[in-house]
Amino acid sequence: MSFIKLQFRPGINREITSYADEGGWYDGDKIRFRMGYPESIGGWEKVSPFSFLGTCRALHAWTALDNTNYVGIGTNLKYYVLRGSDFFDITPIRETTAAGAVTFSATDGSATITITDAAHGALLNDFVTFSGAASLGGNVTADILNAEHQITSIIDGNTYTIEVSVTANASDVGNGGASVVGAYQINTGLDTSILGTGWGAGPWGAGGWGSPSSTSIPGAQLRLWSHDNYGEDLVMNVRDGGVYYWDESGGLNARAVPLTALVGANSVPTVARDVLVSDRDRHVLAFGCDDEFAPGVQDPLLIRFSSQEDITDWETRTDNTAGSLRISTGSEITAAIKTKQQVLVFTDVSLHTVQYVGAPFTFGLNEVSQGVSIAGQNAAVAVNDSVYWMGVNQFYVYNGNVQEIPCTVKEYVFSNFNIYQTNKVTAGHNSEFGEIWWFYPSLNSDNIDRYVVFNYQQNIWYYGNLARTAWISRGVFGYPIAAGTDGYLYYHEFGINDGSQNPPVGINCYVQSTSFDMGEGDRLMSAWRVIPDLTFRNSDGSPLVTFTLKTQDFPGSGFFEQEANNVVRTSTVPVERFTTQQYVRLRGRSMAFRAESNQYNTAWRLGASRVDIRPDGRR
Numbered sequence: 001m002s003f004i005k006l007q008f009r010p011g012i013n014r015e016i017t018s019y020a021d022e023g024g025w026y027d028g029d030k031i032r033f034r035m036g037y038p039e040s041i042g043g044w045e046k047v048s049p050f051s052f053l054g055t056c057r058a059l060h061a062w063t064a065l066d067n068t069n070y071v072g073i074g075t076n077l078k079y080y081v082l083r084g085s086d087f088f089d090i091t092p093i094r095e096t097t098a099a100g101a102v103t104f105s106a107t108d109g110s111a112t113i114t115i116t117d118a119a120h121g122a123l124l125n126d127f128v129t130f131s132g133a134a135s136l137g138g139n140v141t142a143d144i145l146n147a148e149h150q151i152t153s154i155i156d157g158n159t160y161t162i163e164v165s166v167t168a169n170a171s172d173v174g175n176g177g178a179s180v181v182g183a184y185q186i187n188t189g190l191d192t193s194i195l196g197t198g199w200g201a202g203p204w205g206a207g208g209w210g211s212p213s214s215t216s217i218p219g220a221q222l223r224l225w226s227h228d229n230y231g232e233d234l235v236m237n238v239r240d241g242g243v244y245y246w247d248e249s250g251g252l253n254a255r256a257v258p259l260t261a262l263v264g265a266n267s268v269p270t271v272a273r274d275v276l277v278s279d280r281d282r283h284v285l286a287f288g289c290d291d292e293f294a295p296g297v298q299d300p301l302l303i304r305f306s307s308q309e310d311i312t313d314w315e316t317r318t319d320n321t322a323g324s325l326r327i328s329t330g331s332e333i334t335a336a337i338k339t340k341q342q343v344l345v346f347t348d349v350s351l352h353t354v355q356y357v358g359a360p361f362t363f364g365l366n367e368v369s370q371g372v373s374i375a376g377q378n379a380a381v382a383v384n385d386s387v388y389w390m391g392v393n394q395f396y397v398y399n400g401n402v403q404e405i406p407c408t409v410k411e412y413v414f415s416n417f418n419i420y421q422t423n424k425v426t427a428g429h430n431s432e433f434g435e436i437w438w439f440y441p442s443l444n445s446d447n448i449d450r451y452v453v454f455n456y457q458q459n460i461w462y463y464g465n466l467a468r469t470a471w472i473s474r475g476v477f478g479y480p481i482a483a484g485t486d487g488y489l490y491y492h493e494f495g496i497n498d499g500s501q502n503p504p505v506g507i508n509c510y511v512q513s514t515s516f517d518m519g520e521g522d523r524l525m526s527a528w529r530v531i532p533d534l535t536f537r538n539s540d541g542s543p544l545v546t547f548t549l550k551t552q553d554f555p556g557s558g559f560f561e562q563e564a565n566n567v568v569r570t571s572t573v574p575v576e577r578f579t580t581q582q583y584v585r586l587r588g589r590s591m592a593f594r595a596e597s598n599q600y601n602t603a604w605r606l607g608a609s610r611v612d613i614r615p616d617g618r619r
Contacts, residue, residue, distance in 0.1 A: 003531070003610040006593050008513050010036040011460025014412035018514040019590070026592070029464040030509035032433060033455065038511040039537070039605035040597065045499035047481060047489040048085040053077045055191040056469050056483035057222075057378065057426070061476040062229035064248050069476050071489070072234055074225025076191040077125065079236060079244075081252060082489070088252040092244045094186045095121065099132060102182040103175040104145065106136050106168035113140065113168075117182060118158050125188045126151045128162075132179035138171030140164060145176060186238065189223025192446050193421050222423050224377050226336075228277040230311055235259070235284060237275040239377065240298065243268070243286060245311065259311070267292040267315040267322075269304055274336045274377065278343065281356045282309045283321070283363075287345065288333040291324070292316065300332035301347065303354065305363060325365045327352055335374050335389075339382045344398060346374045346389075351402060369402040376423035378470070381436060383429055388436045388454065390425055395454065405454060409461045413452050416443045424448055428471025430480055432493060434458070439468045447485060464509075496538055496603040510596030511606070515552065517590040524589055526616040527551075530582040532567045533607035534595070543602035544568040545595055549611065551588025559592065587616055 009024045010033040018026045031038045054075030061071050071082040080087045097117060105114040115128075122128065133145040149162040227236035234246040236256060246256040259268045273288030284306040290297050292304070292315060307313040307320035314322050327333065330347030337344050342355040350370045357364040373391035374380060380389035386399040393414045395405040407413075418441040426448070428437045434457030439448045452463040468482040468490075479491040484500060497504040517525070527549055536543045550562030565582035591613075595606055 002613060004516065004613050006513070006609040006611060010038075010458055011408060011455070012462045013408040013514075015408050015410065018592070021514045022516055024514045025462075026512055026514045028462055028509075028511040030466070030507055031464070031511045032435070032453070032462060033458060033460060034433075034605065036458075037606050038595070040496070040507060040509045040603050042493035042603075043495040043497045043499060043504075043507060044482070044490040044492045045494045045497075045504070047071075047491055048082065048087065050085065050087055051487035052080055052087050052489075053487070054188075054223075055485065056489075057424075058225035058227060059470040059472045059481060059483060059489075060227045060229065060234075061472050061481065062232070062234075063476055064232035070234075070248075071472075071477075071481065072227050072229075072236065073483070073489070074223075074227060074236065076189045076223035077127070078185075079225065079256065081234070081246070083252060090246050090252075090254070090256045091127070091185045092242070092256045092258065093183050095184045097180075097182045097184075099181050100178040102130065102180040104133070104136060104140075104180075105175065106138075106140050106172040108168055108170045108172070111163050111165070111167050112152070112161050113145075113164055114155070114159060114161050115182075116159050120158065120160065120182075120184070121187075122151055122154065122160055122184060123187045124151060124154055127185045127188070129183045129185075130176075131181050131183070132177070134174065134177035134179070136168070136172040136174040136176065138169040138173075139166045140168050140172045145180075186242065189238070190221060191223065193222045193423055224423065226274040226276065226377070228275065230277050230284065235275055235277065235311065237272050237286070239273055240288075241271060243270070243272050243275055243289075262312050264312040266313050268312065269314065270296055271298045273300065273333055276336060276338050276343065278305075278338065278356060280341075283307075283356075284311050285336070285343065285354070287336045299326070301327045301330065303327070303333075303345065303363075303365070308362075321359070321362045323362050325354065325363060327365065329367065329370065335377045335380055337380045337382055337387055339385045339387060341385055344380070344382075344387050346372070346380070348373075351398065368398070372396060372402055375425040375440075379422075379425040379427050379438065381427040381429045383431075383436070383456070388456070389427065390438050390440070397456075407454070407461055409452060409463055413440070413450075413463065416450075417441070418443055418445060421446055424469070426468070426470055428468075428480065428482065429473040430493070431473050437468075437471065439466070439471070497600060504600070506598045506600040506602055508596075508598040510594060512594040513592050515590040515592050524553075524587060524616040525591075525613050526587040527584055527591065527611050527613050528586075529612035530565070530584060531610040531612070532579055532582065533609040534567065534578070535576060535605050535607070536569045536578070536603065537605050538603050539569065540601040542569055543597070543604070544599055545597045545602070545604045547582060547609070548594040548596070549584055549586055549591055550594070551586050551591050553589045560588070562586070 054077030056075045058074035073080040079091045102117045129148045135141045153161045224239040232248045237243045243259045244256040269286040269289040272286040286304050288300045304324040307322040330349040335346040342353045345352045353366045375390045421441045425440045436454045439451045442450050467485045470483040544566045548564040550559040563584040567579045569578045
């Protein structure tokens with residue numbers, strides 16, 4: 001009879017078989033490793049009790065001069081600013097009609113209202129706000145019409161429909177009067193990628209990674225945003241669309257406006273793929289934008305920058321620092337991300353750095369690598385002067401040069417990956433634990449449902465199931481903030497429970513070891529006792545973790561015997577006490593160990609538990 005210490009190498013390894021990787025961890029969900037030992041991850045709680053419309057693909061936090069904290073939120077339907085617990089809709093207006101250009105038509109017994117507006121330019125799911133309308137004469141009053149509405153169908157280029165909160169009657173025969181004004185918000189975008197339209201259209205593998213089709217149809221591609229604060233204000237861009245500006249001093253009820261509409265706007269880009277602000281030198285940079293001499297004609301490899309400390313002056317002159325650079329390799333810019341010292345710019349085939357060099361050139365452009373790929377616009381994250389990103393079937397880091405990151409779960413991730421939704425991949429930095437998280441859609445899902453983590457402090461990998469579409473690191477708000485697919489923002493590493501439900505519930509998490517045996521695996525063994533070693537960190541009440549041992553005779557066979565027992569806290573004073581031992585009765589050539597929990601207010605960290613094993617003959 002002898003004790004075997006259940007102590008395994010940190011991280012999860014799926015690159016070799018469970019039987020070959022004896023002494024490691026093989027599977028897990030919602031766990032991480034601290035000092036080499038697994039523990040449950042922290043919980044999450046809603047930032048606000050209110051939800052937003054659409055799927056969030058971009059988050060940006062900043063602080064105004066009066067120390068007010070904000071979060072910018074770009075979704076496929078709207079752009080919001082969060083202050084406190086309230087969302088403020090600052091989505092830009094693309095067109096405001098002349099009075100009387102819009103008319104209404106109701107049908108007795110229907111809540112559908114038909115709107116006529118010549119060449120309205122609207123798309124399905126767009127938003128329009130009416131003002132100046134009079135009652136239609138019956139149930140459809142002026143108050144019902146003079147509000148924001150979402151377009152429910154497009155009949156043709158001159159007519160569309162909305163749904164109102166009442167059913168029209170026979171008296172609703174008016175057209176709203178001659179003073180109706182319609183304010184149309186910018187066209188909405190899709191929350192999923194569709195083959196055959198927009199960037200990346202055409203047969204899989206045709207052209208470069210994400211190479212463009214001949215046309216990019218408005219509203220027919222995945223809606224992505226880029227944004228950055230310019231001082232206390234905000235500059236934002238719809239991917240392959242317009243560039244906009246929100247002035248914080250105008251108040252939270254003021255909408256963002258096109259950059260071209262600002263007083264003094266001079267040669268401002270009208271279309272771009274990405275925008276950011278260079279913090280050291282206060283230039284605004286636009287990537288994949290239109291040339292100052294060809295407004296509206298997008299050049300997917302062009303980089304332009306405004307004059308220093310001037311967001312409105314983009315004309316190239318000798319008396320300012322505005323200018324442009326053009327990348328000579330590849331067919332399009334796919335992503336741009338800034339570090340403390342420089343900006344990294346990805347094309348479909350290469351990686352470049354843009355760095356401030358001063359007069360007379362302002363910025364310098366250098367190619368640092370060819371043959372690298374990036375999954376999408378949001379698949380990279382900067383950590384100081386290093387950048388980590390997910391590429392095609394590979395993970396990379398740039399820290400002065402480009403290196404592939406050896407990954408022990410690479411095949412597991414990329415063999416179960418929806419390659420048609422790669423632009424949804426989003427990366428996040430969890431600085432407290434030295435982790436880079438990538439959220440991605442699995443093979444049979446059009447939406448993000450999984451994550452993979454690289455812990456750069458311990459140089460290990462782990463993964464799990466969690467749907468988050470955007471992420472920002474702790475900083476302004478003290479906790480990481482992530483967007484769920486349910487329309488809510490969440491503080492992460494906040495508490496120990498799943499706060500997406502009301503009331504909150506326990507986090508379903510587990511970790512499972514590879515198989516272990518006695519000697520060379522030539523003998524059967526029987527287990528009869530487990531000595532648990534763990535701590536219920538930060539837990540309340542009577543938390544429990546389930547310990548499971550399961551056996552198999554051969555690597556190719558399934559587990560045929562298993563026993564599960566609960567380890568329950570019994571006391572915390574003077575030291576934490578819990579179940580002292582578990583009795584089991586199992587027999588097999590090899591065994592695997594699993595710890596799991598899903599109980600409310602339970603968090604745990606494993607130590608070096610023991611299992612009491614005796615030889616049980618040969619076979």
